[in-house]
Amino acid sequence: MSMATVTNGPRRPELATFLRSRRARITPADVGMPPGPRRRTPGLRREEVAQLSGVGVTWYTWLEQGRRINASPQVLDAVARTLRLDPMEREHLYHLAEVPYAPAPAAAPRSVGPEVLAILAAMDLPAAVYSSRYDVLASNDLYERLFPGVRAVPHGRRNVLWELFSARSCCCPMVNRDEELPMLVATFRGAYGRHVGEPTWESLIRGLCEVSEDFGELWRSGNVAPPGSRIKVVQHASVGELRCVSTSLSITGMPETRIVVYTPADDRSRTLLDGLRALEDPLIGCPAHARPLSVERARKVPLGAPE
Incomplete structure (x- = not known):
């Protein structure tokens, strides 16, 4: 996971807006975390998303700020799981991060016809x-x-x-x-x-x-x-x-x-x-x-x- 940056592309501001909006809709209780001190904004903090996703706080902050940093599919999937993105939102995240999109595998059936x-x-x-x-x-x-x-x-x-x-x-x-x-x-x-x-x-x-x-x-x-x-x-x-x-x-x-x-x-x-x-x-x-x-x-x- 590289921290190298290059010139921002046109999708980066939208990526920043999208990630902030998805983070704001999830409460600490949703992910089994204590509410902690009074929060100035709704939803999870950036450091909490980073912790739950297994990535560095600085790296996630740069991603949410729309900086052009390299992101692997594995890391994007971890962020998508933390933010509880549905399949359409996950695809949108990939496109905004300018990472080749691979659809999530179809859920394996639990019964037989x-x-x-x-x-x-x-x-x-x-x-x-x-x-x-x-x-x-x-x-x-x-x-x-x-x-x-x-x-x-x-x-x-x-x-x-x-x-x-x-x-x-x-x-x-x-x-x-x-x-x-x-x-x-x-x-x-x-x-x-x-x-x-x-x-x-x-x-x-x-x-x-x-x-x-x-x-x-x-x-x-x-x-x-x-x-x-x-x-x-x-x-x-x-x-x-x-x-x-x-x-x-x-x-x-x-x-x-x-x-x-x-x-x-x-x-x-x-x-x-x-x-x-x-x-x-x-x-x-x-x-x-x-x-x-x-x-x-x-x-x-x-x-x-x-x-």
């Missing part, structure tokens, strides 16, 4: 719709038999990362957890770059770090990876060990979501999957700690991920 649910139901393989946070937005019956821990959690709180990292290491459904868990966290981190600072993402990350030292260590590694097709070795207390190929399919009109399908990788796994179809009450956990799904649901343990 009937047409996608019908596709899941028609599939003869385990399949689920994941968000970029690894929330399970929808799943078919065979997926919930393969991963019965998901069914023990209420809809709206089902999350793959939470299920894997909050369980005992021996009860983790992934046999190849030393390969699979680092890849999952790296893929999750790749998506997190578009959502830094968003409360739902930050809350999930804090919760995972608190519940799992393994997650915290993997998160601090900083590794990033894209989603991809992989072999997953699934431990199931009811039928044994299955090897499945996971394949991700994008969904038109649903940003940052994908259908993930699990295809048996060999004949033995295909036979075991057929055995799961007949189970009414599959077991959860490893052989040493296995308990029926019905018992787990009756305990009403709050296993869901933080919202």
